[in-house]
Amino acid sequence: SITMIPFCVGIDSPDGSVIDDAIIDAIDIGARVIQLSLNVGETNAINAAIEYAIQNNAVIICASGNDYSSTVSYPASHQNVIAVGATNKSNVRADFSNYGT
Numbered sequence: 367s368i369t370m371i372p373f374c375v376g377i378d379s380p381d382g383s384v385i386d387d388a389i390i391d392a393i394d395i396g397a398r399v400i401q402l403s404l405n406v407g408e409t410n411a412i413n414a415a416i417e418y419a420i421q422n423n424a425v426i427i428c429a430s431g432n433d434y435s436s437t438v439s440y441p442a443s444h445q446n447v448i449a450v451g452a453t454n455k456s457n458v459r460a461d462f463s464n465y466g467t
Contacts, residue, residue, distance in 0.1 A: 371397060375404065382406035385441075386415035393422045402428040405439030412441055420446045431464035438466040 373388040375381055385406060392400055400419060405428075406412070419426055430451040431439030442449035443466070452463035459465055 371395065380404040380406050382409055382412065386411040389415035389419055389426070393419050393424055398424050400424060400426045402426065402441060405429065405431050405442065408440045408444075413444065416441065416444050416446055430466070432462045433464055434462050435464045436466060438464050 371392060373392065375384050375388050385402075385404075386409070389400060389412070416426060425448065426441075426444075426446065427448045427450055428442035428444075429439075430442045430449040431437075432452070433439065437443070438449045441447055442464075449466075451465055452460040454460045
């Protein structure tokens with residue numbers, strides 16, 4: 367079975383200062399898959415929370431960004447996060463979707 371546990375990390379836009387706490391809280395209550403549809407500036411706290419999740423056998427999936435950029439946004443750009451971009455109706459990368467190596 368699947369249990370969804372939504373966390374509010376901002377009202378009008380994501381608040382990077384609470385994302386680390388949300389990741390840690392999710393892991394502490396048993397999450398094994400964390401999906402983030404957001405991007406924020408990189409912080410040591412978020413990096414540490416991602417590492418905590420990885421150490422606890424969780425998978426983190428994050429949107430690559432929608433900035434028409436060849437650079438994947440953070441936290442999707444973190445080496446231990448699976449970045450996911452958008453495709454169009456022909457299953458080709460959407461022009462607005464960030465991408466990278």
